[in-house]
């Protein structure tokens with residue numbers, strides 16, 4: 691059986707609200723293995739984004755713990771910020787003043803990759819996502835689908851074991867959404883990565899090897 695690359699145990703998270711603490715996640719446990727894709731659906735406000743942020747170490751749980759694969763061991767994601775997991779967001783989250791190439795290379799530079807190697811890796815990945823000819827464009831000169839391709843290249847540049855995608859096609863028209871989803875699933879399969887895909891689309895959710903629903907603060911099979 692493939693190795694576990696992401697392990698969450700007993701995650702709980704509440705936020706302060708005017709009426710008191712708002713519990714969002716109460717007891718979320720999840721194990722994802724290399725090569726596995728897991729989709730998560732759930733109504734708006736059910737905590738999907740909150741969960742992905744905990745899985746990627748962008749926020750910390752009130753209780754429970756997260757471990758991600760790193761050089762053969764499972765470690766806390768914060769120790770691997772920028773590595774271990776790659777993020778793809780609904781609104782791309784590209785730096786507007788940087789070109790496509792610079793956006794991808796920056797993610798590698800941040801974790802200490804020298805400039806020349808970061809640029810070379812970025813160029814190769816822009817080729818992989820079909821954007822070699824757009825490497826020097828600013829995000830404002832790219833379509834939404836092209837921006838999401840750049841974001842996917844950026845998510846891959848530090849060779850994560852897991853991709854976390856939060857409604858990656860939420861801002862795209864139907865045809866472009868299909869292209870991006872196919873690219874995402876192809877890249878994950880070709881590289882043996884694990885994918886956690888948050889989506890409102892039943893059709894896209896069904897393409898994952900495992901389908902979950904987040905409701906009432908817990909994950910359960912769809």
Ligand SMILES: Nc1ncnc2c1ncn2[C@@H]1O[C@H](COP(=O)(O)OP(=O)(O)OP(=O)(O)O)[C@@H](O)[C@H]1O
Nearest residue numbers: 705706712714732733734735736737738739740741
């Ligand atoms: N930083 C925060 N401070 C206070 N409340 C928050 C914070 N982040 C999220 N929440 C609340 O937590 C709940 C879950 O939010 P979250 O963004 O995780 O939902 P979601 O399932 O991703 O929704 P959507 O499908 O609309 O993206 C919401 O009620 C939201 O208002």
Ligand SMILES: [Mg+2]
Nearest residue numbers: 738739740856
């Ligand atoms: Mg969300």
